Amino acid sequence: MSLRSSSGNPVTGKPAGGPADRRLVPRKRKNFLGPQPLGLLFSAPYVIYVLAVLAFPLGYAVYISFHDFFFTAPRVKVDRPFVGFDNYIAVLSDPAVQRSFLNIGVFLIINVPLTVGLSLLLANALNRITRFKTFFRLSYYVPYVTASVAVVGVWLFLFQQNGLLNTLLGPLAPTPSWLVNSWLAMPTVALYVTWKQLGFFILLYLAALQNIPDELYESAAVDGGNKWVQFWNITVPGVRPASVLVTLLATITGANLFTEPYLLTGGGGPDGASASPVFIMYQRGLLQGNPDVAAALGVVLVIGVLLIALIQKRLVGGKED
Amino acid sequence: MSVTNAQNAKNDDDASRRPEPAEPVLRPDLGVEKRRNLGVGSFILLCVGAFVFLFPFYYMLIGSLQTAPDTSIFGAFPNPANITGANYVQINESINLFRGLLNSGIFTGGVILFTVIFGLLVGYALAQMKFRGRGVVFGMMLLVQMIPFQLLLIPLYVMIVRDYGLADSYLGMIMPFAINSTAVFVFRQYFLQLPSTLFEAARIDGASELRILWQIAIPLVRPAIVTAVLLTFIGPWNEFLWPFLVTKEQSLQPLAVSLANFISNIAGQAGNPFGAILAGACVLAAPAVALFIFFQRQFISTNIGSSVKG
Known part of the structure; x- marks a missing residue:
């Protein structure tokens, strides 16, 4: 995915200063770095930042995951032997980790289709409305721009044992209540995240919907296609690239889940039923002092997300590529 | 309403x-x-x-x-x-709201500052300057946005907290977010929409690149700066996991972290725990929501052609 996008771009892979600098010794030095070599200097802070704070840790994570690594005081030299796949074996045979992957699976099965469906429906309606457009748009984005920690407070209040939701449901209220019920805790977290992130995905779909030419709808209307026919045959295929992106981003966000199980269900409760892999990483790595195992878990998680993303791209993206 | x-x-x-x-x-x-x-x-x-x-x-x-x-x-x-109004008093006694807001502000402000300064530089270079390695920098910017944060969590913690000893410091909080690559991308896109002849003319007239950037390019892309600031603001202001790992000292915690600690540890001792939590939530949510309502235009319009021309 990433490889394709970088090589497919006309800007990339084409360093300046090709055939122009032929045999002209005084100009060669200047042209070797291109007509505006100062651009290198302008890019330097960003490049150094990316290499030091993002690229290096990426490799470091893999290094940690293959060694017997533990926390030490700064500048203390200790021996950290290479242990092969030991950390990976520890991760994959850990029942808590297995449970967390199951949980994140449940989460994604609920969250991703719901996100794609609802954000497309709402964006489609929002795209056609002319009055109050800004009001609706704004109201959908508000949860997205608000801190999860803040909104979690309200959800706790709404979903507690004798909260407003259970009051409204009356005898239909589940026992035990939503967030302390081992069957409902993860679905509730998934619903919460869908609600919280939907505005962002509506934004993506709105941009994609602008690119569908009006003529398509007009000719479909002339041919007698009703709204649903138009929606399925014009809108859905028209926004397919956006759907791929939405699916991918929703999956990545879902795999990063931490705040919600930590706060909403009080640390992945009940009994680990809503623990996410990142929450287990935090537990194993920082609370219990096993950064090597946690790093291995991170690598496994990322590989898992990549695999899911590839499958999703096939399913959602159709046969075009 | x-x-x-x-x-x-x-x-x-x-x-x-x-x-x-x-x-x-x-x-x-x-x-x-x-x-x-x-x-x-x-x-x-x-x-x-x-x-x-x-x-x-x-x-x-x-x-x-x-x-x-x-x-x-x-x-x-x-x-x-x-x-x-007692809930607001209650939460303010448990977690110093002003201190929390100040810390959130410093954390967010630092990220925005780094992003705007260095983002404008690299964004301008990528859009309007030709130099060797530009394609590599561009590809790097795209790839970086795909790096999942959970993979960086442990190594960043080891480096920043253990090796550099930056636990309980603003710099440690800011570092992983310092230059927002999405904002860099936004800058590049906006600079790309400006006609390159404008910059060539300025170069022929002998203006230095920094002067071109400062006096010609930046005034033309002001909306881009607002968009990028808004985009960048949401991240650190709402971020919980990283500052939560880095700050153990309460006087340095951003509001999101101290409120989360209140929710998970202290709330039970308060007379009206939910009232206090919700009061803290309102204080945390208000700046983001207000800023967003005020600038909603910039956040939504992706095509700024008219504002560049106007």
Whole structure:
């Protein structure tokens, strides 16, 4: 995915200063770095930042995951032997980790289709409305721009044992209540995240919907296609690239889940039923002092997300590529 | 709410007028344009959506003002007999709200500062300067946005907290977010829309690249800066996991972290725990929501062609 996008771009892979600098010794030095070599200097802070704070840790994570690594005081030299796949074996045979992957699976099965469906429906309606457009748009984005920690407070209040939701449901209220019920805790977290992130995905779909030419709808209307026919045959295929992106981003966000199980269900409760892999990483790595195992878990998680993303791209993206 | 509503409706009118000036006057539903003709079902869908999205925020405010938590249906309406500001006092005693806001502000402000300064530099270079390795930098910027944060969590913690000893410091908080690559991308896109002849002319006139950037390019992309600041703001202001790992000392914690600690540890001891939590939530949410409502135009419009020309 990433490889394709970088090589497919006309800007990339084409360093300046090709055939122009032929045999002209005084100009060669200047042209070797291109007509505006100062651009290198302008890019330097960003490049150094990316290499030091993002690229290096990426490799470091893999290094940690293959060694017997533990926390030490700064500048203390200790021996950290290479242990092969030991950390990976520890991760994959850990029942808590297995449970967390199951949980994140449940989460994604609920969250991703719901996100794609609802954000497309709402964006489609929002795209056609002319009055109050800004009001609706704004109201959908508000949860997205608000801190999860803040909104979690309200959800706790709404979903507690004798909260407003259970009051409204009356005898239909589940026992035990939503967030302390081992069957409902993860679905509730998934619903919460869908609600919280939907505005962002509506934004993506709105941009994609602008690119569908009006003529398509007009000719479909002339041919007698009703709204649903138009929606399925014009809108859905028209926004397919956006759907791929939405699916991918929703999956990545879902795999990063931490705040919600930590706060909403009080640390992945009940009994680990809503623990996410990142929450287990935090537990194993920082609370219990096993950064090597946690790093291995991170690598496994990322590989898992990549695999899911590839499958999703096939399913959602159709046969075009 | 009604004030903002009216204001929005007004904004909405000029917003919808701009992109389609050629549209005939007989705009309202004459069946000419089938697509614009919004069905009742869609309108109800939008209304239900708006209710579902806004109600929790309304309930947050109401709940933060209740003397005793009222979870009955009547609790969703303001009740003069049950209104108090005590929850705000209560939360302020447990976690210093001002200190939390200040820390959030420094954390967020630092990230925005680094992003704007270095982002503008690299964004301009990528869009309007030709130099060896530009493609590599561009590809790097795209790839970086795909790096999952969970993979960096442990190594960054080891490096920043253990090796560099930056635990409980603003720099340690800021570092992993310092230059937002999405904002860099936004800058590049905006600079790319400016005609390159403008910059070539300035170069021929002997202006230095820094001067071109400062005096010509940046004034032309002011909307880009607002967009990028908004985009960048959401990240650190709302971020919980990283500052939570880095700051153990309460006087340095951003509000999101101290409120989360209150929710998970201390809330039980408060007289009206939910009231206090919701009061803290309102304080944390208010700046982001206000900023966003104020600048919503910049956040939404992706095409700024007209503002560049104007």
